[in-house]
Amino acid sequence: MVDKTAIARQFIEAIPHSGALGMTLTEMGEGVAVITMPYDTRLVGDPETGVIHGGAVSALMDTCCGAAVMSHPAAPAGTATIDLRIDYMRAATPGQAITTRATCYHVTRSVAFVRAVATDDDSDRPVASATGAFTVEGR
Amino acid sequence: MARRRPEPVQVIKERRDGALNAMVDSVPYIKFMGISFDRRGDELTAILSYDDKLIGNPMLPALHGGVTAAFLEVTAIITLSWEYLWEDIEGGVIDVEAMAKGDLPRMPKTIDFTVDYLRSGLPRDAYARAVVSRSGRRYASVHVAAWQDNRHRHFAQATGHFLMPQRDKG
Numbered sequence: 079m080v081d082k083t084a085i086a087r088q089f090i091e092a093i094p095h096s097g098a099l100g101m102t103l104t105e106m107g108e109g110v111a112v113i114t115m116p117y118d119t120r121l122v123g124d125p126e127t128g129v130i131h132g133g134a135v136s137a138l139m140d141t142c143c144g145a146a147v148m149s150h151p152a153a154p155a156g157t158a159t160i161d162l163r164i165d166y167m168r169a170a171t172p173g174q175a176i177t178t179r180a181t182c183y184h185v186t187r188s189v190a191f192v193r194a195v196a197t198d199d200d201s202d203r204p205v206a207s208a209t210g211a212f213t214v215e216g217r
Numbered sequence: 218m219a220r221r222r223p224e225p226v227q228v229i230k231e232r233r234d235g236a237l238n239a240m241v242d243s244v245p246y247i248k249f250m251g252i253s254f255d256r257r258g259d260e261l262t263a264i265l266s267y268d269d270k271l272i273g274n275p276m277l278p279a280l281h282g283g284v285t286a287a288f289l290e291v292t293a294i295i296t297l298s299w300e301y302l303w304e305d306i307e308g309g310v311i312d313v314e315a316m317a318k319g320d321l322p323r324m325p326k327t328i329d330f331t332v333d334y335l336r337s338g339l340p341r342d343a344y345a346r347a348v349v350s351r352s353g354r355r356y357a358s359v360h361v362a363a364w365q366d367n368r369h370r371h372f373a374q375a376t377g378h379f380l381m382p383q384r385d386k387g
Contacts, residue, residue, distance in 0.1 A: 092275065093272070093273055093274070093275070093281065094269055094270050094271070094272040094273075094275060094281075095270060095271055095272060095273050095281035095283060095284055096273070096281070097270075098270040119245060120245050120246070120248075120249045121245070121246050121249060122244070122245040122246060123244055123245075123246050124244075124324065125243050125244065125245065125319075125321075126321070130246075131244070131246035131247075131287070131290075131291075132287075132290055132327045132330065133246060133250070133283075133286065133287025133288070133290045133291055134246060134283075134287065136283050136286035136287050136290065136330070136332075137281060137282075137283025137284065137286065137287055138283065139283070140273075140281070140282040140283040140286060141273075141281075141283060144282070156274075158274075158279075158282070158334065158337065159282040159332075159334045160334055161331065161332065161333050161334065162282065162286065162331070162332050162334075163329060163330070163331040163332075164286075164329065164330050164331075165328070165329045166326070166327050166328060166329065166330075169326075
């Protein structure tokens with residue numbers, strides 16, 4: 079399993095946009111992935127408060143959900159997002175990293191279903207949650 | 218009653234572009250993504266200028282799904298704010314010069330955003346336009362679609378709900 083995680087980490091960090099946002103994968107396997115994105119002033123959406131833009135959170139959610147799909151035991155060779163819904167519960171605290179945990183909870187021959195939660199340092203109060211459907215390719 | 222003489226075109230353009238630029242330039246993330254806005258009257262078209270850092274699948278290559286989502290969300294928020302502020306910009310209620318100096322009105326906040334990926338985003342510029350389906354005092358619903366080569370061949374679309382900023386209570 080160690081090798082698979084190492085490969086997955088390299089894979090995530092090799093995605094140009096995920097790299098540009100500074101994402102690091104900390105956990106991956108059995109349909110679960112955890113990715114952290116550090117606070118970065120370039121990603122601010124509200125200059126008055128310094129809160130990160132929802133778009134950057136979307137990119138984090140999408141990457142993490144995709145990683146969860148690929149880590150599923152019925153692992154597809156590749157995946158693409160069909161649809162992704164994000165609920166924004168509160169603004170992420172400026173200065174804090176955002177961590178997303180995605181779970182791929184069901185896989186059929188052609189579709190993978192995923193849900194994810196994003197938090198900052200206060201892990202009891204989620205920043206955002208997501209649900210998505212992803213393609214299952216090349217099996 | 219005599220019709221009021223229309224304002225000179227330059228005055229109108231400066232006011233509208235000034236307000237739009239102040240709004241867009243104030244957001245670091247919009248700059249990071251390389252998103253700009255083209256204005257024709259009150260109609261806005263968002264442009265995502267291609268850059269290698271926007272790629273999500275280097276094998277294809279294709280735009281990152283998160284890039285597509287973010288592009289649609291930025292387009293939705295700016296278009297919604299623009300429509301919400303339009304009357305005040307045109308009526309002189311909002312001081313465009315103060316806006317340019319950083320005194321910006323509050324922006325709507327995203328409640329939820331659902332993206333529909335129709336086909337993969339190609340490694341080239343993308344365009345998007347948003348339609349405000351409903352804008353009430355507290356909530357707004359916005360639909361947005363993006364395309365690349367062909368205006369009627371969308372590669373992604375989204376619907377979002379937004380919490381409107383509350384006007385100053387006197």
